[in-house]
Amino acid sequence: MQTVLVIDDDGNLRDTIGLMLEKEGFRPVLAADGKTGFEQALALKPALILVDLRMPGLTGVEVCKQVRAQGMKTPLIVLSAIGDEMDKVLLLEIGADDYVVKPFGARELLARIHALLRRTSSEDTKVVAFADVEVDLTRRVVAKRGEELKFTRAEYNLLTYFLQNPDRALTRDMILNSVWGYESFPNTRTVDAHVVRLRQKLEPDSGAPRHFLTVHGVGYRFLP
Amino acid sequence: MQTVLVIDDDGNLRDTIGLMLEKEGFRPVLAADGKTGFEQALALKPALILVDLRMPGLTGVEVCKQVRAQGMKTPLIVLSAIGDEMDKVLLLEIGADDYVVKPFGARELLARIHALLRRTSSEDTKVVAFADVEVDLTRRVVAKRGEELKFTRAEYNLLTYFLQNPDRALTRDMILNSVWGYESFPNTRTVDAHVVRLRQKLEPDSGAPRHFLTVHGVGYRFLP
DNA sequence: CAGAGTCGTTACGAAGTTGTAAAACTGTTG
DNA sequence: CAACAGTTTTACAACTTCGTAACGACTCTG
Numbered sequence: 001m002q003t004v005l006v007i008d009d010d011g012n013l014r015d016t017i018g019l020m021l022e023k024e025g026f027r028p029v030l031a032a033d034g035k036t037g038f039e040q041a042l043a044l045k046p047a048l049i050l051v052d053l054r055m056p057g058l059t060g061v062e063v064c065k066q067v068r069a070q071g072m073k074t075p076l077i078v079l080s081a082i083g084d085e086m087d088k089v090l091l092l093e094i095g096a097d098d099y100v101v102k103p104f105g106a107r108e109l110l111a112r113i114h115a116l117l118r119r120t121s122s123e124d125t126k127v128v129a130f131a132d133v134e135v136d137l138t139r140r141v142v143a144k145r146g147e148e149l150k151f152t153r154a155e156y157n158l159l160t161y162f163l164q165n166p167d168r169a170l171t172r173d174m175i176l177n178s179v180w181g182y183e184s185f186p187n188t189r190t191v192d193a194h195v196v197r198l199r200q201k202l203e204p205d206s207g208a209p210r211h212f213l214t215v216h217g218v219g220y221r222f223l224p
Numbered sequence: 225m226q227t228v229l230v231i232d233d234d235g236n237l238r239d240t241i242g243l244m245l246e247k248e249g250f251r252p253v254l255a256a257d258g259k260t261g262f263e264q265a266l267a268l269k270p271a272l273i274l275v276d277l278r279m280p281g282l283t284g285v286e287v288c289k290q291v292r293a294q295g296m297k298t299p300l301i302v303l304s305a306i307g308d309e310m311d312k313v314l315l316l317e318i319g320a321d322d323y324v325v326k327p328f329g330a331r332e333l334l335a336r337i338h339a340l341l342r343r344t345s346s347e348d349t350k351v352v353a354f355a356d357v358e359v360d361l362t363r364r365v366v367a368k369r370g371e372e373l374k375f376t377r378a379e380y381n382l383l384t385y386f387l388q389n390p391d392r393a394l395t396r397d398m399i400l401n402s403v404w405g406y407e408s409f410p411n412t413r414t415v416d417a418h419v420v421r422l423r424q425k426l427e428p429d430s431g432a433p434r435h436f437l438t439v440h441g442v443g444y445r446f447l448p
Numbered sequence: 449c450a451g452a453g454t455c456g457t458t459a460c461g462a463a464g465t466t467g468t469a470a471a472a473c474t475g476t477t478g
Numbered sequence: 479c480a481a482c483a484g485t486t487t488t489a490c491a492a493c494t495t496c497g498t499a500a501c502g503a504c505t506c507t508g
Binding site for chain 2: 483484485486487488494495
């Protein structure tokens with residue numbers, strides 16, 4: 001069951017939305033102000049956040065910013081009163097994913113919630129990272145300091161194998177079997193050649209590797 | 225021209241709203257009571273319904289419920305007298321999308337109508353867009369810079385599959401299974417042939433694709 | 449510190465992959 | 479059944495990637 005955090009100072013509306021979410025099969029968590037809402041967001045890591053724009057204390061805009069500042073990518077919908085001069089640009093800038101103008105219909109809000117969850121869940125981009133390197137497993141893209149690098153298939157497969165086996169001494173045979181499979185029988189030196197390329201691309205100083213370490217007489221060890 | 229159904233027992237107000245809508249370019253249909261209003265809703269499938277809350281016979285609340293019970297998703301605005309103890313909870317529960325308190329100004333009502341139509345229409349006609357390309361999933365039409373392009377079935381299916389899986393490395397087998405199904409077993413090169421056509425039709429420079437990227441040794445990745 | 453083993457690096461031909469056009473095939477329609 | 483649009487396969491050039499040999503540098507051991 002997915003948790004949805006509702007942050008709104010209007011108790012009436014808060015409860016209404018809570019009920020609605022419950023009916024729809026969500027687990028609603030209600031917060032009356034921005035500060036506790038933000039804390040709940042951190043603690044519960046909800047599947048989605050609904051936050052009122054205009055609140056005493058921490059406003060919706062600030063909650064948004066703080067959540068994003070924490071690196072949380074939780075989908076977030078802003079609720080705004082009809083009078084508020086809100087524009088999409090601002091909302092996008094602060095990291096909101098959608099907004100709904102009050103008063104809104106139950107169906108509309110639920111539709112937006114589902115749409116957003118659908119959008120974001122398909123973007124379940126699994127990213128593994130070490131040092132200043134990010135490996136996006138769904139996009140199959142490797143980036144160093146945010147800059148995309150070109151990786152060939154063999155390089156990429158080898159890298160992900162290392163990522164899956166951090167800080168373990170791996171023999172060349174283990175690597176060959178896992179990365180190249182049991183079909184092909186390349187020379188064990190092939191592994192070295194590819195490790196070289198990984199180092200050249202990912203190590204700050206490929207002469208003094210800090211992540212792709214050699215285990216003399218055995219093989220390699222990846223240190224994140 | 226969009227039909228707007230007005231259900232209100234107050235003949236005076238009904239006519240006023242009717243005139244107002246007519247001026248605004250809508251086709252107003254007037255109903256004096258809940259029962260005939262509901263029947264009209266079923267028969268005409270209007271683009272929007274305005275319904276008075278307090279009426280003899282079938283009340284606005286009941287019209288609302290019945291319309292929704294029929295599975296109709298027609299946008300619906302409730303008109304309520306200032307005395308009515310209306311709360312949003314009830315409105316949300318019965319599936320109304322907005323409400324206006326009597327007495328209201330013409331401009332306010334029209335603003336609400338337009339806002340609601342805008343909101344809901346964007347949900348019904350599912351249009352996915354990227355760059356200067358728009359794909360209308362309900363009409364099954366692809367347009368580039370507003371100009372319709374002819375897409376064959378295979379091309380269209382492939383395109384929507386890419387749209388549904390943005391920014392993910394997709395192997396040719398994944399594509400074949402999802403787009404061609406498990407029944408037919410075309411060559412994986414078939415995928416390439418169709419990607420070529422997508423690029424020719426949608427990329428500014430098909431020689432340097434910016435959206436339909438190849439992932440060497442793997443397949444393709446669609447970048448919106 | 450010498451020698452044996454091991455590793456890092458480079459270069460290059462072989463093997464594999466992709467883009468494209470054209471041919472072959474399929475199914476539909478008048 | 480001919481014409482036709484759409485689809486799949488084939489063929490091949492262009493391009494990318496791979497595996498390995500070669501060799502110098504490094505590491506370990508006695």
